[in-house]
Amino acid sequence: xxxxxxxxxxxxxxxxxxxxxxxxxxxxxxxxxxxxxxxxxxxxxxxxxxxxxxxxxxxxxxxxxxxxxxxxxxxxxxxxxxxxxxxxxxxxxxxxxxxxxxxxxxxxxxxxxxxxxxxxxxxxxxxxxxxxxxxxxxxxxxxxxxxxxxxxxxxxxxxxxxxxxxxxxxxxxxxxxxxxxxxxxxxxxxxxxxxxxxxxxxxxxxxxxxxxxxxxxxxxxxxxxxxxxxxxxxxxxxxxxxxxxxxxxxxxxxxxxxxxxxxxxxxxxxxxxxxxxxxxxxxxxxxxxxxxxxxxxxxxxxxxxxxxxxxxxxxxxxxxxxxxxxxxxxxx
Amino acid sequence: xxxxxxxxxxxxxxxxxxxxxxxxxxxxxxxxxxxxxxxxxxxxxxxxxxxxxxxxxxxxxxxxxxxxxxxxxxxxxxxxxxxxxxxxxxxxxxxxxxxxxxxxxxxxxxxxxxxxxxxxxxxxxxxxxxxxxxxxxxxxxxxxxxxxxxxxxxxxxxxxxxxxxxxxxxxxxxxxxxxxxxxxxxxxxxxxxxxxxxxxxxxxxxxxxxxxxxxxxxxxxxxxxxxxxxxxxxxxxxxxxxxxxxxxxxxxxxxxxxxxxxxxxxxxxxxxxxxxxxxxxxxxxxxxxxxx
Numbered sequence: 001x002x003x004x005x006x007x008x009x010x011x012x013x014x015x016x017x018x019x020x021x022x023x024x025x026x027x028x029x030x031x032x033x034x035x036x037x038x039x040x041x042x043x044x045x046x047x048x049x050x051x052x053x054x055x056x057x058x059x060x061x062x063x064x065x066x067x068x069x070x071x072x073x074x075x076x077x078x079x080x081x082x083x084x085x086x087x088x089x090x091x092x093x094x095x096x097x098x099x100x101x102x103x104x105x106x107x108x109x110x111x112x113x114x115x116x117x118x119x120x121x122x123x124x125x126x127x128x129x130x131x132x133x134x135x136x137x138x139x140x141x142x143x144x145x146x147x148x149x150x151x152x153x154x155x156x157x158x159x160x161x162x163x164x165x166x167x168x169x170x171x172x173x174x175x176x177x178x179x180x181x182x183x184x185x186x187x188x189x190x191x192x193x194x195x196x197x198x199x200x201x202x203x204x205x206x207x208x209x210x211x212x213x214x215x216x217x218x219x220x221x222x223x224x225x226x227x228x229x230x231x232x233x234x235x236x237x238x239x240x241x242x243x244x245x246x247x248x249x250x251x252x253x254x255x256x257x258x259x260x261x262x263x264x265x266x267x268x269x270x271x272x273x274x275x276x277x278x279x280x281x282x283x284x285x286x287x288x289x290x291x292x293x294x295x296x297x298x299x300x301x302x303x304x305x306x307x308x309x310x311x312x313x314x315x316x317x318x319x320x321x322x323x324x325x326x327x328x329x330x331x332x
Numbered sequence: 333x334x335x336x337x338x339x340x341x342x343x344x345x346x347x348x349x350x351x352x353x354x355x356x357x358x359x360x361x362x363x364x365x366x367x368x369x370x371x372x373x374x375x376x377x378x379x380x381x382x383x384x385x386x387x388x389x390x391x392x393x394x395x396x397x398x399x400x401x402x403x404x405x406x407x408x409x410x411x412x413x414x415x416x417x418x419x420x421x422x423x424x425x426x427x428x429x430x431x432x433x434x435x436x437x438x439x440x441x442x443x444x445x446x447x448x449x450x451x452x453x454x455x456x457x458x459x460x461x462x463x464x465x466x467x468x469x470x471x472x473x474x475x476x477x478x479x480x481x482x483x484x485x486x487x488x489x490x491x492x493x494x495x496x497x498x499x500x501x502x503x504x505x506x507x508x509x510x511x512x513x514x515x516x517x518x519x520x521x522x523x524x525x526x527x528x529x530x531x532x533x534x535x536x537x538x539x540x541x542x543x544x545x546x547x548x549x550x551x552x553x554x555x556x557x558x559x560x561x562x563x564x565x566x567x568x569x570x571x572x573x574x575x576x577x578x579x580x581x582x583x584x585x586x587x588x589x590x591x592x593x594x595x596x597x598x599x600x601x602x603x604x605x606x607x608x609x610x611x612x613x614x615x616x617x618x619x620x621x622x623x624x
Contacts (some may be wrong), residue, residue, distance in 0.1 A: 075427050077434070125613040129367040129430050130569060133561050137605050140558050144598025203412060259558075263434055270431075300446045306439025312434045314418060 030276060037184055049180050051292065055285045056187045057244045062268040062280030063194055063238030070279070071198055072230040073210030074124070077262045078135030081142045082235040084257035085112050086242025088146065092159040092251050096151065101162055105243055112239040113232050120231030124224060127213075135148065137260055141229040143257040159252025161246045173247075183244055187281075190237060192301050195277055206230050238265075260305075267309050334470045339591045340584075341467075347583025348483025352538035353556065354563040354575040355490060355529025362570030363507055364524050365426050366415060366495050367403050370433035371535050371560060372553025373440035374403035378536020379548045380444055383453050392458040400536035407532025410436070411461025411613070412525035422540065437553065447552040455543035479541055486534070494572065507570075538554045559586065562605045580614075 041049055065079045086108060093104025095270045123134045147155045163173035164182060171178045197203050205226050217223050246252040255261075264287065272283025294304050357371045371445040382399025386392060415429050461478050491509055494500035506513045506520055514520050517525070539552075559582060567578030582601055589600035597605075 073430070122609050125609065128427060128564065129361075130613075132367070132427070132430060133565050134605070134609055136558065137562060137565075141599060141602035141606075144602070148598060170421055206470050260438065263438070266431065284435055300442045302438045303446055304444025306435045306437065306442055309435030310432050310439065314414075315433060 022076060026278070037298075041180055046176055046240035047053045049176050051288060053176075053180055053183050055281070055288045056183045057241050057248060058264075058268060059281035060190050060244065061238055061241035062186055062265055062272065062284050063190060063277075064234045064241065064283050065265045066272075066280045067194060067237065068234035069198070069266065070229055070276070071203065071210065072206045073228060074127070074227065074230070075132050076123075076134050076135040077259060077266065078137075079234070079238050079265050080137030080259065081139035082112060082116065082238035083242040083245065083261060083265075084146065084254070085115065085248035086143065086272065087157070087252035087256055088152060088242075089239065090246060091161050093151065094162055095158055095160055101164055104210050108243065109239055111113035113236050113257030114183070116232040116235030117228055120228040120235075124227040124231060125224040136262070139257055139262060140327075141261060143254055143259075146257060155254055157251060157255075157322055161250050161252060163247045163250075179248070183248070186240065186244060190240060191277070191281075192260050198277060202229070210250070218284055263309065263316070264305075267312060269313055276278065334363035335591075337470050337595040338472065339587055341472055341476065341480070342591075343584040343587035344580070345479050345583075347579045347585055348480050349538055350556065350559055350563055350583055351483050351576055351579035352486060353535050353560040354579055355486070355565070355572065356534045357560055358564045358567065358570055358572060358575040360528055360531045361564065362572070363503060363527055364411070364415075366411075366433075366528075367426065367430040367569075368433050368528075368531075369430055369557070370410070370436035370440065371532075372557030374407060374532040374535040374553075375556060376440060376444055376550070376553035377406060377539070378403045378533075379539030379543050379552060380448060381536070382540035382543060383455055383548055385457045391456060394542075395455055396537070396540050400533040401541075403536030404529040406527035408525045408527035411528035412521065412534075415519055415528075437607065438559070441554065450550055450573065452537070453543075455540065455548070457544040475544060475550050479545075482541060490572065492613060511536050530615040557600060562601050566605060566608050568615030568616055571615065571617050576613060577617060578615075579594045604605075 026302055037052075040052060042051075059081070060253035064082070065076065068079070071076050089108025089111060090101065090104045093099045093107060094101060097104075099107070119138050123131055123138065126134055146152060152158055163179060166173050166182070168177060173179050175180055198206070205221055207218065208221070209223055209226060213223060242252075242256065245256070268287045270283070271279060271286050272279030272281065290308065291301075291305075296302060298304060353371060353375060356374075357368060360366055360368050378399045382395035385398045386395035389395070399610040410433075415432070418562030419426070419429060420431070457475055461475045462476055465474050465477065467477075494503060502513065503517055503521065506518075506523065510520060539548075563578045563582045566576055566582060567576075582604065585604050586597075586601050589596045593600070
């Protein structure tokens with residue numbers, strides 16, 4: 001880790017801005033990933049597969065944050081609230097209301113979108129550190145509400161969240177390999193969708209807002225609406241991760257919404273390199289593996305999480321992918 | 333009525349405690365444009381250092397005097413040797429620095445847990461401040477009145493220093509035009525680090541002073557620091573007087589929610605913040621909109 005830190009230091013960027021990653025590099029990475037990921041359950045043990053599932057769920061969560069932070073330039077410390085809302089959404093839908101999963105999940109996403117649009121409308125009135133504080137306050141508010149609410153079992157959380165019923169395909173989602181493919185499919189879909197979004201005119205406007213908001217305003221774009229749009233889409237992606245996470249553990253608790261979870265998300269964005277489409281998944285992979293390794297050697301997770309966080313923020317802007325792609329670009 | 337009066341006093345007491353934290357946070361932001369998310373860490377560090385001193389000497393007053401020294405040094409070092417150089421190399425925006433202090437907050441909580449364990453501690457009240465005092469027909473703990481008095485005294489002292497002294501004038505000049513102050517031969521980096529240290533010391537001071545009425549534990553800073561964020565946003569980031577009024581508003585809201593509407597306990601303060609954000613995104617007392 002420490003050697004990588006020093007090697008990328010001089011090339012680090014002044015702010016969360018785009019690092020040009022060549023198209024060929026993207027394509028190469030994509031093919032390698034696709035082959036590797038599909039073959040994974042056949043070659044590795046159950047533990048590695050669990051790790052892969054955790055990485056992909058964290059990757060989807062981080063992708064949502066990346067749309068907001070990396071592309072639109074709004075740094076939020078409250079995205080965990082949407083992770084939690086996703087989990088609680090299907091928990092309430094399936095366990096309390098008795099709806100089937102294929103109803104609960106879309107309803108959850110629609111509700112999260114509505115909530116996010118309202119919250120976004122308030123939060124995007126501010127920028128910079130104030131935006132960071134407001135999003136933090138909102139997520140703390142939801143956290144407080146969930147801890148207090150009796151019909152969601154308060155701080156104990158809710159159990160018995162169902163995984164999708166895949167008996168039509170002749171498999172059970174309770175088996176690790178099947179659940180792995182299910183999460184992989186959702187990840188690919190989410191990634192394709194995000195890829196479409198950031199390469200659309202809408203995505204360009206978001207980048208424009210990040211680079212120079214005043215100019216975008218004077219060019220006649222309704223900047224406020226685009227920010228709210230970005231906030232809402234990001235929230236929905238985070239909620240998808242929340243649904244997957246709740247299904248993965250069959251459980252959701254207020255801890256999902258803690259501000260440490262939000263911080264972990266921002267950390268994964270930075271590690272992966274903000275505003276690179278694959279970045280969040282690379283960041284998630286590094287983070288999950290480091291977290292697992294730390295839990296093997298020490299109980300003081302907070303201490304090392306904090307130190308790791310500080311080092312990454314201070315020395316590691318641009319992330320792993322940014323460093324890799326400049327290395328490859330330089331060799332040509 | 334008596335219950336109501338007790339709640340009012342409790343509210344003022346909480347407000348003063350939060351103010352001691354908020355004043356450092358808002359001063360640091362106003363001067364250096366740095367959002368110090370690790371402010372709660374200094375609160376924790378002060379409380380634990382005070383605990384160590386109190387255990388060694390058996391004196392609350394020594395703890396109150398020496399406890400804030402550790403956060404002072406830590407704050408000075410953080411600003412002078414870490415945040416300032418990172419900001420000056422131009423690679424780190426103030427958002428990066430805010431995130432760095434976010435990491436520090438968790439590192440401190442972890443370090444404290446590693447050294448002291450996760451048990452709850454407390455510092456004994458000094459003899460002279462024990463007991464209750466009759467006041468407007470109620471009996472109120474003397475120590476809580478002491479906290480209120482200390483808070484008001486701190487506020488007055490700060491207003492005097494910033495409005496009436498040369499140091500205060502230099503600070504105000506530093507906010508307005510940093511280059512000019514440097515050109516006049518003032519070591520602005522040293523001054524800023526000093527202010528950062530003092531703000532941190534005030535947070536540590538709040539940690540020690542709250543120890544006899546609240547418990548000391550490794551995550552004690554996390555809860556109160558979010559309340560403090562609400563205060564500085566409601567008061568207008570960087571606004572000293574605003575943070576005093578906002579402390580009272582937030583402290584009262586929190587206390588009254590706990591007393592009369594316990595279901596909304598964890599909720600009321602944030603609801604207040606959201607209402608303020610809808611109508612005045614620059615804060616209730618923010619005169620000039622700051623494009624941060």
